[in-house]
Amino acid sequence: MWGTMFEFITWGGAALSLAGLAGLVWCILRVMKARKAGLSDDELRRVVQGVLPWNLASLFLSVIGLMLVILGIAFG
Numbered sequence: 001m002w003g004t005m006f007e008f009i010t011w012g013g014a015a016l017s018l019a020g021l022a023g024l025v026w027c028i029l030r031v032m033k034a035r036k037a038g039l040s041d042d043e044l045r046r047v048v049q050g051v052l053p054w055n056l057a058s059l060f061l062s063v064i065g066l067m068l069v070i071l072g073i074a075f076g
Contacts, residue, residue, distance in 0.1 A: 006076030013068025016061055023058025027051050 034047040 006072045008072075009068050010072030010076060013065045013070075013072060016065030016068065018065075020058045020060070020062030020065055023054060023061065027055040027058060 030051050031048060034044055039047065
């Protein structure tokens with residue numbers, strides 16, 4: 001019973017980490033697209049400021065996911 005629960009925690013954490021990684025990749029691609037569009041400094045700053053909360057949320061999601069993976073492996 002416990003092994004199954006910790007396997008679920010491990011795989012759930014891996015899924016969260018992958019979701020966070022996908023969010024980070026999206027943030028990178030969004031800023032690269034804005035840079036290639038030749039926007040002015042103010043417009044580029046606005047894009048980066050809009051992406052920043054998503055970047056932090058993705059990073060947080062990845063960290064929580066990795067913590068769950070470590071927890072699942074350590075106790076499983």
